[in-house]
């Protein structure tokens with residue numbers, strides 16, 4: 001049964017907004033999963049994995065991103081958060097109103113169909129937490145001051161490796177990140193395969209089998225990148241790794257200030273004082 005015929009109708013035509021525009025909305029949902037959301041995820045995991053080459057490499061990458069300055073929040077909202085919210089909202093709509101078609105696919109495809117929906121829900125919970133944990137959702141000072149006390153907004157761009165690493169020292173949080181990254185990677189890799197069907201890129205059973213193999217290899221490679229990034233961050237967040245990262249970050253910050261590239265009183269820097277003694281950012 002189609003989604004359109006399985007939901008209550010409303011409006012003059014007897015069809016809801018979603019039902020009237022279902023084809024277009026589903027195509028936009030499909031496209032947004034790859035561009036920009038999927039493409040961003042690949043870049044994001046790769047940049048994070050650059051910490052494995054040493055804290056300076058990751059820190060330099062973060063400086064390059066923050067070189068966008070005042071337009072960075074605009075870029076984040078237009079190319080990352082809004083497309084992701086759109087994809088997630090339509091995804092939740094599909095999951096909560098669509099009928100599982102377990103009798104229509106071959107066994108393997110049925111399992112992947114269910115996993116695509118389950119990993120979408122896991123990715124949603126994980127991404128909401130992850131953005132709260134590192135970024136803080138909204139960059140309003142009163143809000144950031146509030147959520148810092150509840151584990152939010154841990155990342156400081158000018159102390160990128162050490163603050164990201166320090167926020168990833170609790171085994172439960174590490175396990176949740178590992179689950180979230182694994183679910184998101186599966187969702188993208190399997191999603192690219194289902195996209196090829198949605199858009200008619202692979203139609204014959206043989207072409208679909210070949211595409212499944214390519215998507216599987218892509219997913220496995222991206223999973224290695226994602227989990228390595230997590231491991232690299234954990235390692236740099238305590239002990240000698242942390243001390244070394246802080247020294248590297250401080251040197252880079254001083255040099256950027258000297259060159260006039262960053263503001264010496266930047267709120268993007270970690271608190272130097274023990275919590276509670278310093279001025280709130």
Ligand code: HEM
Pocket residue numbers: 029030031032033034037038041087088089090091092094095116117120121123124125184187188190191192194195196198
């Ligand atoms: C990590 C971020 C995400 C990426 C990279 C991503 C990527 C994709 C891709 C490429 C597809 C395939 C589209 C198609 O079959 O035509 C897809 C499908 C899907 N996504 Fe996502 N997605 C993400 C997050 C989410 C979230 C948070 C949800 C919400 C729960 C979600 C729900 C869905 C659903 C239900 C489908 C299947 C649509 C269908 O079979 O018609 N996704 N996703």
